[in-house]
Amino acid sequence: MNDMTRPARIAEMLEPKSVAVIGASEDLTKFGGRLFKLLVHHGFEGAIYPINRKRETLLDIPCYTDIGATPTPPDMAVMAVPRDHVKAAVRECAEAGTKAAIIITAKFSDAGEEGAALEAEIVEEARKFGMRLIGPNCLGLISPVNKLVLCASPALFVDKLLVGRIGMVSQSGALMATIFDRAQTRGVGFSHCFSIGNQADLDLCDFLDFLVDDPATDVICTYIEGVKDGRRFLDVAERARAAGKPVLAVKAGRTDFGAAAAFSHTASLAGSYEAFAAACRETGVVLMDDPDAMIMLAAALTRFDQPERLETAILTTSGGGGAITADRLTDWNLPLASYAPETVTALEQYYYPDNAKANPVDMGAAITGGSMLVGEGSATALLKDTGSGIVLCPLTTAPDMRLLCECIAKGLAGAEAGGARKPCLVVLQPGQAANKARAELLKHGLFYFDSLDEAIRVIDGYRTMQAMAGSRADKGTSPGSISAQGLSGALDEAKAKAVLADYGVPVNRGAVAPDAAAAGRAAARLKAPFVVKVVSPDIVHKSDAGGVALNLGDAQAVEAAVAEMASRLAASHPKAAIEGYLVQEMVSGELEMFVGARRDPLFGPVVMVGAGGVLVELLKDVAVRLAPVSPAEAREMLLGLRVAPLLKGFRGSAPLDLDALADSVSRVSWLAHDLGDRFGELDVNPVLVGKAGQGCTGVDARLLMNDD
Amino acid sequence: MNDMTRPARIAEMLEPKSVAVIGASEDLTKFGGRLFKLLVHHGFEGAIYPINRKRETLLDIPCYTDIGATPTPPDMAVMAVPRDHVKAAVRECAEAGTKAAIIITAKFSDAGEEGAALEAEIVEEARKFGMRLIGPNCLGLISPVNKLVLCASPALFVDKLLVGRIGMVSQSGALMATIFDRAQTRGVGFSHCFSIGNQADLDLCDFLDFLVDDPATDVICTYIEGVKDGRRFLDVAERARAAGKPVLAVKAGRTDFGAAAAFSHTASLAGSYEAFAAACRETGVVLMDDPDAMIMLAAALTRFDQPERLETAILTTSGGGGAITADRLTDWNLPLASYAPETVTALEQYYYPDNAKANPVDMGAAITGGSMLVGEGSATALLKDTGSGIVLCPLTTAPDMRLLCECIAKGLAGAEAGGARKPCLVVLQPGQAANKARAELLKHGLFYFDSLDEAIRVIDGYRTMQAMAGSRADKGTSPGSISAQGLSGALDEAKAKAVLADYGVPVNRGAVAPDAAAAGRAAARLKAPFVVKVVSPDIVHKSDAGGVALNLGDAQAVEAAVAEMASRLAASHPKAAIEGYLVQEMVSGELEMFVGARRDPLFGPVVMVGAGGVLVELLKDVAVRLAPVSPAEAREMLLGLRVAPLLKGFRGSAPLDLDALADSVSRVSWLAHDLGDRFGELDVNPVLVGKAGQGCTGVDARLLMNDD
Structure with a gap:
């Protein structure tokens, strides 16, 4: 599969024939122990080569003393060895013909200059042999699609990995593990997840680029602390848009404090958040403020259609829960739906007329009490409703929540029989009373939210997508042309305005005159009315000092005003250095x-x-x-x-x-x-x-x- | 214990010698079945009288055909019988000498006029006998302190109820159950919880009033849809403040949509939210927007001291989690702490100097890696730090989260040995990887948050408390005195201004004059400069029509301006009815x-x-x-x-x-x-x-x- 003369591609790394775990053991308190155990546990189908000098076998799999001793050169190696051994381990792998290695070990460029120098040496070593590196200072990768787990996080100690169509690239390993754990628990799976660490060799954009082409991935999520190459990020994002794959991003360092945190965490520089946001806007990347909400939006995008309208119908089990939800949506300026007449008619089978047209729909207020029929019927009616684009179901504790969730799942199946897949966002807050209800939803392939805040962030994400959808306007052509050659340093008002005027930006004109007569001549070349301001480093509050004259109708008035101003200032500010008088066209505006x-x-x-x-x-x-x-x-x-x-x-x-x-x-x-x-x-x-x-x-x- | 001639007090209802469950069964799909089962399950120590004509015993407890047949008159009865049987059941209870009954059944004043009439009859029936009612349309009560569960919610199907010092009164039963479930799951217990339903007899303020005096309760939480008696609410809140018991409240209907939802849910009218908020401000009630966050603030107030300062130290397991947290606090305008020099010195045992003074503190960046020592030492240092008032620990998935939680608990114990109990708010998002960590915290009596949003709402709640702490200013005395007798309907500008002037509110004066001469005389009685405006129902845009004159220096100028205006308007607006000219003192301001x-x-x-x-x-x-x-x-x-x-x-x-x-x-x-x-x-x-x-x-x- 690999051509020995060219570096491995990420797609190839995810389907290795063999993987070596350097520092493998059976000790689950250690990285190497967990890495090895999890790789075996999740059923990787290629050969596994544990490298451990002291053992013959580990978990009944034969061990090897070093990389050179394995039956075939491992396609992939993963190492969590002490920092001082990493360089040698990388060289050994490269010499053995390994195509890619993951370095879990930290304290390289993330811990100062010396670490950065060592990191650079390691990359150079690998590149000599065409070997690619992930990390260092990363948590590795998880590829449920390929049953390939090269990650030691406790988040992976689950029976079975959910496979989904979401690809994730994270600049924080711990955050990736937390996101993964939370997602898996509530029914959301991934195609591949990458923790990219210090990005010494392979970087953020390399992984994003891979996911754009990856047939197992429909939506791309990324947690970013800093982008290295803005142009490339734009290109990759543009490619994703062309491929019809939404890219969702959370960036740390939105605020000043966050920026400091990101900077002290990794070697990457947190760029200006606003420019990053503009870049996202330009390329259709959905920028969010919460990593878990990002994954839930991705889950919603892989499970449902993107809604055509944001009007939300609330289906709930209690008036209280409904009221809180309606308040919260309103806080976010998100619209609540008014139902189509057919929907109200359908709901009137279960509710009194006033309740049938109300939003939220409170199943607790059904005429017949909560029943199978009410739950399923209400869900179907709202999911088919043309007045709303989204159905939000905040479910409070109720006598048979499991049954209710079954009803909602059936209502959804009924509504989806027509082909349309309208978003149905179920919120079940943490707590034991809803355990069976959660299991029921998962059984039907339906994920759930465990916080209202996240569900609302997802609807807000839909809003962002909607706002960006129509905005790829033609930029047109430049209204002017300019050479930067003659320009240098800080240009003053007059020069800056001249440049602006060349580009057709309306500016008011003006000139600095040394005395009253010159001021009058300057005014004669401008358009009335005029304003005059004294120019003096010694007079800060010009108005208070009588250094401003407004609304001067012609050149004569300007000359008179400057003459009067000069004699007044000479008396009141005898020591002030007067550099001149700025005569400007007077502008008013609303x-x-x-x-x-x-x-x-x-x-x-x-x-x-x-x-x-x-x-x-x-x-x-x-x-x-x-x-x-x-x-x-x-x-x-x-x-x-x-x-x-x-x-x-x-x-x-x-x-x-x-x-x-x-x-x-x-x-x-x-x-x-x-x-x-x-x-x-x-x-x-x-x-x-x-x-x-x-x-x-x-x-x-x-x-x-x-x-x- | 009861004096037969006076109505029972709530305190007495919580310690009944005997409880009758009307409609008891062993069928857990029914309210009566669950009510009975849960009362038995949670170890109520008084007598339990299941009322069921068809059975001799239920769960080995003797049944009775009706209330009259029980060995003693039950102190308390709870009923979930069909609506049409409620009135008879209430009468039977009252006649038998029962002092209080809980009516779970709905569709009374919550479902229209006919239901409201029936509800009123039932109250009248009970009052004849001095019997008190909770509900109808409620979920009953839970009193962990008294092992008394009169509530059929699945939230109660737990081994053991946590006892805490938080009392809760909720106008939504389902929300109470959800809150209870979530709280119990994450280590927060209650003294008593009341679902008050339609408040036909006992109302919100009765229960709040009880909790103010209740020795088992330190903090009072309430979910409100509408207050019936504002004066009484203020009095109760004032009593709570005097007793040193914080009252926390969430009110549905903050927004227009929420208000509609609350209105359609219960018979109570959602008042103006802003006035309610003002009432809370006046009496020190902490108003929040999220019921779960409210309970967590209550939990924090019962577990820790109220912080003296809001500067927050973040202790985390990953740079990513820390950065997201710092960004989120900054979004809320909450301050991040700079540590005291001693704290930095203490942290330098575990971190490089730059990291030791950084906020967030990232345990993942410890010199020695994450260890017992680092976790405990970092927690102790931050909890003792005088530069911060709160320690927030957002914990992302890490190799041994359980151990880490043990360390934090030990660090907390160490820091608290000195007596001060600084808030230590641990966030562990939902997900299986943290199960052991959660259990570890609970073992140490430490609750956790499962969302960052809630932890931040709690800090915001502390801020609200801090802002209200110093503000019980003396109102002073009135600056004037007025009789409303002579005032009626809508008063015009001149009259309103006269009233304001009497109270010392500076207003500009003015008068309407029919013609130029009168305008001049009016001006002579006012203070220059003046402004004149035409008064005409036919001239809307006065300025555009030339119906405004500004900056008139004296009475003569006013007379001249009006004369000129009149002739100009006569030409330009010949059909306009001119009622006069308003002469006012001209005012400017910034x-x-x-x-x-x-x-x-x-x-x-x-x-x-x-x-x-x-x-x-x-x-x-x-x-x-x-x-x-x-x-x-x-x-x-x-x-x-x-x-x-x-x-x-x-x-x-x-x-x-x-x-x-x-x-x-x-x-x-x-x-x-x-x-x-x-x-x-x-x-x-x-x-x-x-x-x-x-x-x-x-x-x-x-x-x-x-x-x-």
């Missing part, structure tokens, strides 16, 4: 926004727009996308902002010029894109937005180029 | 707020303040308290608003007149209070707030009195 761009080290230029002035602090309301964006995409950014109601006009206030602002955002994004690798940051702030048809104007601007 | 009050039907007058203008829609930023509030409390309301940074001044902007605004809020609250029962609503909107020292002014006002 709302203060800002538009900006910066170059992210991983993902390239990103563009941002948000509420300016005081709102920026209060609302933290910013939309970020990879640049460039089309005006249509920019419009979408604006409509997602919390200030969108102000832009659209509300409570009788006039709508503002959303189109002009979107156009400026797009132009700024193209400018950031066209400025190339040396582009640093661009900040147009404030941008004053007028009423619809009145445009918008950038009033101040700064541009930073990186010089090297 | 920020638009609103202050208001309304009379809540349950809790009386409430006062509110929030961001006005466009911010009210964007921020939904309102603080609500029961009226009256002192200026100090009003200040606290303001500092809790999202616009607080604007009031306090930020990023170099000037602080605004917080004190003046707080003073106005207090005065408005007193006014609402003093206006008495006929007070309806008062709205002062906008209130323009100036810079510190410049005051604030109510610019418009409306007052509504209820006339009957």
Whole structure:
């Protein structure tokens, strides 16, 4: 199978003819003991070579003193030997012709420079022989599809691994094990799971890339602490989208504290979360904040259709549970369904008219009490309801929960007979009273949630997918062209505005004049009305000092205002160094926004727009996308902002010029894109937005180029 | 024990000498079968009288044909008989001298008018004999302290009930059972739990009242759908505070949809959530959004000290789990701890210096690997740390989780040897791999969380308690006095402002004048500058129509402006009916707020303040308290608003007149209070707030009195 001259592919690693366990034993308190035991336990069908100098056999399987002594060169080796032995073990494997090795051992690049140097040597050693490495500092891999377990986690001590169509790549081994354990317990299986550790050789994108092509995988989940190669991540995600495989991701380091935690945990640098989120948005990756909820969304995507609408029908066993659930959905701004008339008619077989049209549907309030008929009938009616896209079943403790779960499973089977597979999300909180109910669901191949929060995060995930579905707009072409050659360092307002104006971004113009006469001449070249501001490093609060004059109607008025300002300031601030007077076209607007761009080290230029002035602090309301964006995409950014109601006009206030602002955002994004690798940051702030048809104007601007 | 002439007290009901189970059987699919079985199973020490005409014995206990045939009159009866038999059964019990009965049966006031009428008859029947009722439409009660189980829920099918010091009163039976099941499974016990159903006789406050005095209860939890008597709820909550017993509450119907759900579920009306929240704030009730998290906070309060500070130390088994946790705390604006120097020194025994001062502490990164010593030492160090108030341990799957839990328990015991009991919140997500770890914690008397969300809600609950701790300010005395006698219906701006001015609330004054000369005379009685607005039902957009004149310096300018406006409008709007010209003192301010009050039907007058203008829609930023509030409390309301940074001044902007605004809020609250029962609503909107020292002014006002 392997061509000895080229490195193994991940697909090949998952179907080895033979696996060597270096440091195998029967001691389950040790990594090597558990690795060996679990590999045997889960029925790996190839040859297993335990390497242990002191034993003839382990679990009745013959042992070998070293890799060189095995009957055939093992395709794969896994090692949890002490750190100082890893390099030698890797060399032995490579020399023996092993195609890939998993290094569980930690304290390499995750523990400082010396470890990093050793890690680099080990990779070099392996590469000489074309051997690939997973890890170090990882938990290995689990491939239920291939009955291949090369992972020592206690999460694997189960009778049988569930096989599912979810592939997982995790930058945290412990988190992978926890996720795996929790998923398996509630009926969710995987195709393959990879703990990738320090990614010394094979990295995150290698595994994602494999999963995109893997026929056993339909949905890809990944826990990320930091991406090494942004471009490649985008490419892989784009390939997944083209293949119709959803990619779901959780990234640690969303917040400052989380970022610090991720940094101290692995050698990878947590990038800017917002840029990462923009990259996900660009490529359709569903970004979530909880790893378990991510797996549950993946499970829902492999089990049900993706819902066409988010309106949720709640089917519950108690009014209390229903009320809590309805409140929680409303907290998340998720819509509750109103049922189609046929649904209400169907429900009226079991409920009084008021209850039949209510959402939540409370099975406890059925006319006949809870019965087989009520459960199945209610579930079928809601699953077929055209007014809702999702059925959420938070089940509180009830006399026969098992039977009820059987009813729901039957109702689901009935509803699915028509071919449509509407999401049916059952929540059964932990507690012994529901043990049989859980088993019943699993018997019918139906997974369950054990927290309402997770079920709601899944519905929120559907919302994210829906929002991204229609947004692969054509970027169009650049509205300008620019050479970065003449630009360097921090550009002042005037230069930055000139560049913006070249790209068609409306800015107000201005000039600094040394005295009143020059100010008047400057005004004559600009458009009235004017504003004048003193330029002085010694006068901070210009307005309070009388250093600002507004609403000057013509050049004469400007000249007079500067003359008066100069004599006033000479009296009041005799020691202030006056550098001049800034004469600007005066702009008014209804709302203060800002538009900006910066170059992210991983993902390239990103563009941002948000509420300016005081709102920026209060609302933290910013939309970020990879640049460039089309005006249509920019419009979408604006409509997602919390200030969108102000832009659209509300409570009788006039709508503002959303189109002009979107156009400026797009132009700024193209400018950031066209400025190339040396582009640093661009900040147009404030941008004053007028009423619809009145445009918008950038009033101040700064541009930073990186010089090297 | 019972005095036959007075109704039984709840305390007595919990220690009956004998209990009759009406409809007892051995059929566990039926309520009566489970009720009987569970009462016997949990070792009730009094006499049990199963009532069943068809059997001689049930579970070897002699049966009786009816209540009259029992050896002694049963102190307590519980019935799950068909609805149409309930009234007769209640009469029989009452006639036999039974002091209290629990009616499980539903479809009374919860199912329409006819059921409500029957319910009322049943209550009347019982009251004739001084018999008390719990329910109907309830799940009964569970009193682990007294080994008394009068509840048929499958949640009770456990070997042994955990006894704890938490009392629970629930308006949803199924939710109570679910909460109980989940709590019991993770090591949390109760003193007593009551499902109160339709509250036909004994109601929510009766049970809360009992728990306040109950020596077996330290913390009170309640799930509420609607309060019947607001005054009484406040009194009971106040008594609990005086007794030093925290009251925790979850109320369904926080949102509009939830309210609908609660309404359709029980006969009780879901009141205004905001007024309820204000009532909780007033009396120190900790309002939460999740019933399970409520129980966990109660468990934490009975097991640990209430933390003095919220800074949290995270102790975890993996960097990934730690990063997710740190992100989540940051999402909730909860602070992560920086450790005291002694703590860092202690941790340096096990970790490299960078890791020893990091939060989260990742036991997986210990120098020596995870060991007994590391777990216990890390736990002790963090539990003794003076830089943190809470230790949160999200444990991901690890090789020996059981041992790790033992270490944490030992570390806790070590830290508690000094007497302080700092909260140590362990999170173990559901999944088989942690089964032994969970058992280990329970063995040490330590409960665990099975979701990070709940643990964080508990920390948020501590924050709520901390925020309420210092706020029982003296309300002071009213700044005015008013008789509601002369007031009726909707009062116009001028009248409302006069009332406000009487109470010392600064408002701008104004008058409507029929013509220019009268406007000038009106201005002469007011303070300049002035603003004039045309009053006409036919001119909606006054500014656009030229019907507004601003910044008029004196009476002459007002007269001239009105004259000009009149002639202009006569030309442009010849058909408009001009009612006059409103002359007002012109006010400016830095920020638009609103202050208001309304009379809540349950809790009386409430006062509110929030961001006005466009911010009210964007921020939904309102603080609500029961009226009256002192200026100090009003200040606290303001500092809790999202616009607080604007009031306090930020990023170099000037602080605004917080004190003046707080003073106005207090005065408005007193006014609402003093206006008495006929007070309806008062709205002062906008209130323009100036810079510190410049005051604030109510610019418009409306007052509504209820006339009957």
